[in-house]
Amino acid sequence: MKIYGDMISPFVRMTIVTAHEVGLGTRIEHVVEAVKPTEVNAKLSSLSPIGKIPVLETDHHHGIYDSRVIIEYLCHVAGNSTLIPDDGVKRFRVLTLQALGQGMADAAVAYRYETAARPKGLQWEDWISRTMDRQHAAFDELESSWMELLSEVNAGSIAVAVALSYMDFRLPDLHWRNGHPKLGHWHAAFSGRESMVKTALTQK
Ligand SMILES: N[C@@H](CCC(=O)N[C@@H](CS)C(=O)NCC(=O)O)C(=O)O
Structure with missing residues (x-):
């Protein structure tokens, strides 16, 4: 199995963290493939018409995307039913997280695309501000309502941990830890997991 993509992409990292968590770390070949939103990547497009990363190529050369489906596929291959519980209330809590x-x-x-890639004169200030409001609402909600489920290793806690690490890397001015002490402590502990350490971002 191959996973195509650049680890800087939080979606790629979520899939590779999952592979490690379900014991498939050594079965996955990570093929580094960078993308630009305005350019076609021929290799990726042959596996997915959407052309975004990550894409998983199965041993039978089928393309599987997007990251949520890849994560479910990895759990299926590994026979793991704890990262995405099989059924019941818990399943939908984890999927919502x-x-x-x-x-x-x-x-x-x-x-990031809007502020780093788009020419200054074309940037949409109202959209940027709404996007930041969304993030702050999410931090508040995590701090107030999700700490119990975050304390487990599941598809939800992996997604949140990786998203926050991406913000540390690309959007440090967000200062998401301010006002969210429980979230900050949890993230520090989760980041020490082997799956997170092995996929840690090292380059700018
Ligand atoms: N919903 C997709 C999102 C994937 C995505 O947005 N990937 C970005 C990189 S972080 C990408 O491939 N961008 C290139 C493009 O937009 O063409 C998933 O979960 O896999």
């Missing part, structure tokens, strides 16, 4: 982490990552990546 995962959607929250993914939503934060989506907003952070879109913010």
Whole structure:
């Protein structure tokens, strides 16, 4: 199995952290593939018409995307039913927490494209401000309502941990720890997991 993508992408990192957590770290070949939102990447496009990272190529050369489906596929291959519980209330709590982490990552990546890639004169200030409000609402909600589920290792806690690490790397001025002490402590502890250490971001 191959996972294509650049580890700086929080979506790519979520899939590789998951691979380590379910014991598939050595079965996955990570193929570094960078993307630009305005350019076609021929290799990725042959596996996914959407052309975003990550894409997983199965041993039978099928493309699997996006990151949520890849994560579910990895759990399936590993026979793991703790990262995404099989059924019941817990399953939908975990999936909602995962959607929250993914939503934060989506907003952070879109913010990055808008502010770092788009020419200054074309940037949309109202959109930038709304995107930041979304992030702050998410930090508040995590601090007040999700600490119990975050204390477990599941698809939700992985998504949130990776999204916050991406913000540390790309958007340090957000200062998400301010006013969110429980979240800050939790993130520091989660970042010490082997899966997070092995995928840590080292380059700018
Ligand atoms: N919903 C997708 C989002 C993936 C995504 O946005 N990837 C970005 C990199 S972080 C990308 O490939 N951008 C290139 C583009 O937009 O063409 C997932 O979860 O995999």
